[in-house]
Amino acid sequence: MNALVPFAPVLALSLGSLGYLVSGQLLERARLTSLFALGLIGAAAYLIVGLLPTAPTVPHGFIINDFSKFFAILACLGAFVSVIGTASSLAGEKIGMLSEYYFLMLTSLCGALVMIFASDFLTLFIGVEVASLALYCLCGARVTKETSSEAALKYFLLGCVSSAFMLFGIALWYGVTGGLVIAPINSSGPLVILSFVLMMVGLAFKIGLAPFHLWVPDVYQGAPTSVTTYMSCVVKVAAFAALFKIALNAFLLPTEWAVGILWFLSVLAMTVGNLAALQQRSVKRMLAYSSVAQAGYMLIGLVVLGDTTSVLASSVFYLTGYCAMTIGAFTVLSVLGPDADSVDDLKGLVKRSPFLAIAMTLFFLALAGLPPSMAGLMGKVYLFTGALSSQFYGLAIIAVLNSALACAYYFRVPAAMLFQAPPTSEPVRVSVFSTFALTFCVAAVVGIGVYPEPLVELCEAVASAAWRQ
Amino acid sequence: MTIAWPPLSSLIVIPALGALGCLAPWFSSKIDTKARFVRVWALGCSILTLVVLAAISRAATLSHGAVLGLEEAHQWIPSLGITYHLELDGLSFAFCLLTAVISLAVIGWSAKPASAGAGWYALLLLGESTVMGAFLATDLVLFYIFFEAMLLPVLGAMALWGGAQRLNASLRFLIYTMAGSALMFLSILYLGWNAQAMGHTLDGNFAFEITTLASMKMLTTTEELVLGLAFLLAFAIKIPMVPFHGWLPDTYREAPHGVAAFTAALLGKVGIYAIIRFMWPLFPNFMAEAGPYLAAAGAVAIVFGALVAMAQRDLRSLLAYSSISHLGFCVLGVAGISTMAMTGAVFQAVSHGLITAALFLTVGAIIDRQGSREFDRLGGLARSIPLTAFFLMIFSVAAVALPLTSSFVGEFLILVGSWKLFPEWTTVALLGVVLGAVYTLTAYLRTMFGPLHAADPQTGGDIRGFDVIVLAGLAAAIIGLGIFPADLLGMISPAVEVAAGPAIVADSSIALGFSR
Numbered sequence: 012m013n014a015l016v017p018f019a020p021v022l023a024l025s026l027g028s029l030g031y032l033v034s035g036q037l038l039e040r041a042r043l044t045s046l047f048a049l050g051l052i053g054a055a056a057y058l059i060v061g062l063l064p065t066a067p068t069v070p071h072g073f074i075i076n077d078f079s080k081f082f083a084i085l086a087c088l089g090a091f092v093s094v095i096g097t098a099s100s101l102a103g104e105k106i107g108m109l110s111e112y113y114f115l116m117l118t119s120l121c122g123a124l125v126m127i128f129a130s131d132f133l134t135l136f137i138g139v140e141v142a143s144l145a146l147y148c149l150c151g152a153r154v155t156k157e158t159s160s161e162a163a164l165k166y167f168l169l170g171c172v173s174s175a176f177m178l179f180g181i182a183l184w185y186g187v188t189g190g191l192v193i194a195p196i197n198s199s200g201p202l203v204i205l206s207f208v209l210m211m212v213g214l215a216f217k218i219g220l221a222p223f224h225l226w227v228p229d230v231y232q233g234a235p236t237s238v239t240t241y242m243s244c245v246v247k248v249a250a251f252a253a254l255f256k257i258a259l260n261a262f263l264l265p266t267e268w269a270v271g272i273l274w275f276l277s278v279l280a281m282t283v284g285n286l287a288a289l290q291q292r293s294v295k296r297m298l299a300y301s302s303v304a305q306a307g308y309m310l311i312g313l314v315v316l317g318d319t320t321s322v323l324a325s326s327v328f329y330l331t332g333y334c335a336m337t338i339g340a341f342t343v344l345s346v347l348g349p350d351a352d353s354v355d356d357l358k359g360l361v362k363r364s365p366f367l368a369i370a371m372t373l374f375f376l377a378l379a380g381l382p383p384s385m386a387g388l389m390g391k392v393y394l395f396t397g398a399l400s401s402q403f404y405g406l407a408i409i410a411v412l413n414s415a416l417a418c419a420y421y422f423r424v425p426a427a428m429l430f431q432a433p434p435t436s437e438p439v440r441v442s443v444f445s446t447f448a449l450t451f452c453v454a455a456v457v458g459i460g461v462y463p464e465p466l467v468e469l470c471e472a473v474a475s476a477a478w479r480q
Numbered sequence: 481m482t483i484a485w486p487p488l489s490s491l492i493v494i495p496a497l498g499a500l501g502c503l504a505p506w507f508s509s510k511i512d513t514k515a516r517f518v519r520v521w522a523l524g525c526s527i528l529t530l531v532v533l534a535a536i537s538r539a540a541t542l543s544h545g546a547v548l549g550l551e552e553a554h555q556w557i558p559s560l561g562i563t564y565h566l567e568l569d570g571l572s573f574a575f576c577l578l579t580a581v582i583s584l585a586v587i588g589w590s591a592k593p594a595s596a597g598a599g600w601y602a603l604l605l606l607g608e609s610t611v612m613g614a615f616l617a618t619d620l621v622l623f624y625i626f627f628e629a630m631l632l633p634v635l636g637a638m639a640l641w642g643g644a645q646r647l648n649a650s651l652r653f654l655i656y657t658m659a660g661s662a663l664m665f666l667s668i669l670y671l672g673w674n675a676q677a678m679g680h681t682l683d684g685n686f687a688f689e690i691t692t693l694a695s696m697k698m699l700t701t702t703e704e705l706v707l708g709l710a711f712l713l714a715f716a717i718k719i720p721m722v723p724f725h726g727w728l729p730d731t732y733r734e735a736p737h738g739v740a741a742f743t744a745a746l747l748g749k750v751g752i753y754a755i756i757r758f759m760w761p762l763f764p765n766f767m768a769e770a771g772p773y774l775a776a777a778g779a780v781a782i783v784f785g786a787l788v789a790m791a792q793r794d795l796r797s798l799l800a801y802s803s804i805s806h807l808g809f810c811v812l813g814v815a816g817i818s819t820m821a822m823t824g825a826v827f828q829a830v831s832h833g834l835i836t837a838a839l840f841l842t843v844g845a846i847i848d849r850q851g852s853r854e855f856d857r858l859g860g861l862a863r864s865i866p867l868t869a870f871f872l873m874i875f876s877v878a879a880v881a882l883p884l885t886s887s888f889v890g891e892f893l894i895l896v897g898s899w900k901l902f903p904e905w906t907t908v909a910l911l912g913v914v915l916g917a918v919y920t921l922t923a924y925l926r927t928m929f930g931p932l933h934a935a936d937p938q939t940g941g942d943i944r945g946f947d948v949i950v951l952a953g954l955a956a957a958i959i960g961l962g963i964f965p966a967d968l969l970g971m972i973s974p975a976v977e978v979a980a981g982p983a984i985v986a987d988s989s990i991a992l993g994f995s996r
Binding site: 376381382383385388389391392393395396399400407408411412414415418419422426429430431463464467468471 | 556557558560562621625628629632636640647650651654655658659661665666669670672673676677686
């Protein structure tokens with residue numbers, strides 16, 4: 012029985028979510044389905060903290076250490092908050108069957124956890140596929156809306172291609188090493204480089220890094236807002252965990268060629284993302300492109316990796332803060348209704364709901380890296396200091412100019428909410444659940460910025476565990 | 481010297497809490513009592529800040545001679561070497577005093593945009609809090625946070641209650657300042673890392689505290705050049721120096737009067753302050769090299785601003801460009817390593833803050849009551865609004881630096897101090913003094929005297945009530961500083977010498993008898 016302990020969180024999620032399929036109509040009461048999902052996610056998080064061994068262990072196909080545990084907790088927390096925040100807006104979105112919806116979401120979370128815990132490429136790939144397949148369906152969950160189906164189809168087709176790339180990379184790795192374990196090899200032959208590039212293509216697609224970001228705006232916009240909320244955080248967390256793990260353990264960063272590729276990806280993502288976001292009128296598309304740019308920042312920690320772990324810690328720190336910002340921003344959109352999307356829909360929001368408007372302003376300020384919600388600002392201090400200390404001056408300058416440029420579009424949404432007249436004076440009702448989730452996100456973006464020391468220390472510990480002992 | 485209470489944080493915390501307090505009676509149903517309560521509350525908070533500042537400085541001066549040097553330091557983010565470090569010396573004190581006085585004046589000024597309620601006072605108090613923080617912070621990251629944060633209340637107030645083009649103006653203001661400060665942000669991080677890399681920090685971590693960084697002398701000439709330029713760009717946009725003033729005309733045209741007064745009086749001063757506080761100690765060689773160029777930029781700004789101001793057809797634009805011109809003196813003053821010029825620059829910054837805020841408020845009163853800001857539609861107002869005319873006269877002659885006003889002292893010290901260092905640019909600046917007199921007095925004549933434009937139906941009454949007290953207070957401060965400048969100069973002068981480091985030539989402060 013002890014052999015199963017390391018797999019307990021994943022098992023709890025996957026077996027528990029089967030409950031939705033068995034119960035059928037029984038769990039179709041809205042309140043109950045959400046609570047059941049929350050209970051399962053909470054149980055998984057509890058098992059990660061309470062049951063998993065504290066010492067690093069490598070059971071079959073899994074690796075349990077501080078690194079994977081932190082990312083798993085972050086994914087569970089993100090899923091938890093996004094489920095709380097968007098539970099009450101599901102009815103408006105006309106999601107087909109609520110039990111199916113939550114089954115798919117929990118399955119995808121399960122896949123994300125497998126990605127995070129995986130210690131060999133096969134397990135990793137299974138995790139990627141489980142997470143993705145469930146998400147493809149979720150994106151089409153708003154059955155009455157054409158764009159939702161379009162998003163699902165687009166995500167599915169492009170996702171399959173990217174999976175194929177990744178699988179080919181894994182196959183090459185198998186060819187070179189004769190094994191599938193994510194462990195260092197002393198070779199940088201062309202096949203190894205090709206294998207790295209192909210795997211990066213696959214993961215860059217999942218993260219949404221330019222130039223593999225073309226699905227991001229369409230899917231973020233077309234999918235139900237509740238799904239977008241969930242996916243903007245959990246998918247990024249899982250894919251970044253996988254990326255860090257592979258790059259550090261299998262390809263032994265920093266190697267010169269790999270750094271070159273990642274540098275290019277990072278610069279391209281932040282520049283393309285910000286330039287494209289400048290022109291959006293749709294808030295969802297703006298946030299989608301902004302997520303591309305933010306992913307570019309998060310890659311910096313990996314690019315500039317020197318001999319120290321503290322640089323990687325800055326990426327982990329930024330990712331954590333970003334999760335709170337993006338969940339918060341999309342939750343506000345989901346509260347505003349299933350079709351709230353254009354900047355015009357947010358006009359004069361402060362008159363209709365001061366709480367929503369102020370929360371949204373804080374999220375956008377955090378994304379822009381401005382006080383008082385300083386999670387973004389502190390993250391940038393951390394990231395850019397790391398880049399400078401590794402003598403990546405060019406990257407730091409491009410990144411800081413990008414973040415100045417980004418203010419131009421991040422300003423637009425708060426400006427519409429606070430400074431323009433509302434089209435209707437009808438107040439917006441915010442449910443207790445959403446209020447709770449938004450308060451949590453606000454506390455996170457402000458708290459992380461005002462008192463970052465504990466999280467910084469935690470991220471240092473997490474980053475130093477990223478290497479396999 | 482460290483004192484237990486009141487800590488310097490209270491200067492930041494009181495207005496910030498005041499701002500929160502303004503929003504507290506949001507839910508009250510009685511609109512009238514609410515409005516009055518918020519106004520009294522905001523006034524109380526800003527008066528309290530002023531009193532606390534005076535008390536702190538008095539206590540410190542009594543126990544420690546003429547030199548203020550209060551510190552408050554806490555660890556903030558030890559892992560990144562970022563501290564919460566505030567310091568109040570004579571230099572900071574001059575600017576903090578200006579901040580407290582201007583905030584009080586703007587909050588006390590009764591005319592505010594029609595739709596503005598509690599939010600108006602909340603934003604002004606937030607502005608006071610953040611500007612105060614920028615003048616007190618000596619940790620560079622902390623300074624950067626306040627430097628960015630002080631933009632937001634001003635931007636918010638402008639975008640909420642500004643003119644027709646307010647959103648575009650705010651966006652332009654934001655983009656300019658963000659673009660300017662982005663590279664400074666990076667430079668700050670570079671300095672912090674460099675301190676670590678050179679092994680100069682005690683705990684092997686980054687360091688961002690200015691005295692630690694300045695004492696290291698670790699930068700190469702190239703580093704000083706690159707970092708210095710990045711800092712200078714940020715401050716050149718904030719002050720603004722020509723040709724980085726693109727945001728200024730729009731901002732001053734669209735902002736409500738109070739916000740324009742606040743912005744003109746305080747925001748640019750942070751740039752002047754930061755050049756003395758941060759750039760001279762950190763990049764002494766770069767500043768010595770850049771001095772002549774800075775002086776040239778100052779002189780050009782003086783003449784350029786004056787010439788453009790002469791061509792303006794409306795009062796607010798004239799004030800905007802005259803502000804560029806007057807700030808040119810401050811830039812000229814901080815360009816060279818002369819105690820006299822630098823002391824003069826700080827004094828002129830304080831004086832300009834008082835005068836320009838007073839002018840924006842008075843002109844705002846005229847514009848509100850006459851319904852027009854253009855010279856062609858104003859004229860002969862001296863008879864109908866004598867009190868306004870009287871105050872405008874005081875502030876106008878103060879603006880042209882007549883003796884017995886504060887700006888005379890400031891400009892005189894700057895010109896004398898920089899004469900030895902940059903004679904040619906000082907000569908150009910002198911030309912600006914003459915031009916300044918021309919456009920200011922012409923504007924006064926055209927507004928107050930000449931034929932009355934009786935066709936204008938909106939001719940309202942004179943200023944009255946609390947507004948008279950505000951203007952009288954500002955006028956008293958301007959004339960008081962003009963007649964008795966020694967106390968303030970005696971505080972500024974030693975602080976400037978310490979701040980600007982050993983590079984400075986302690987030339988003439990003793991000859992002038994500032995050091996008590």
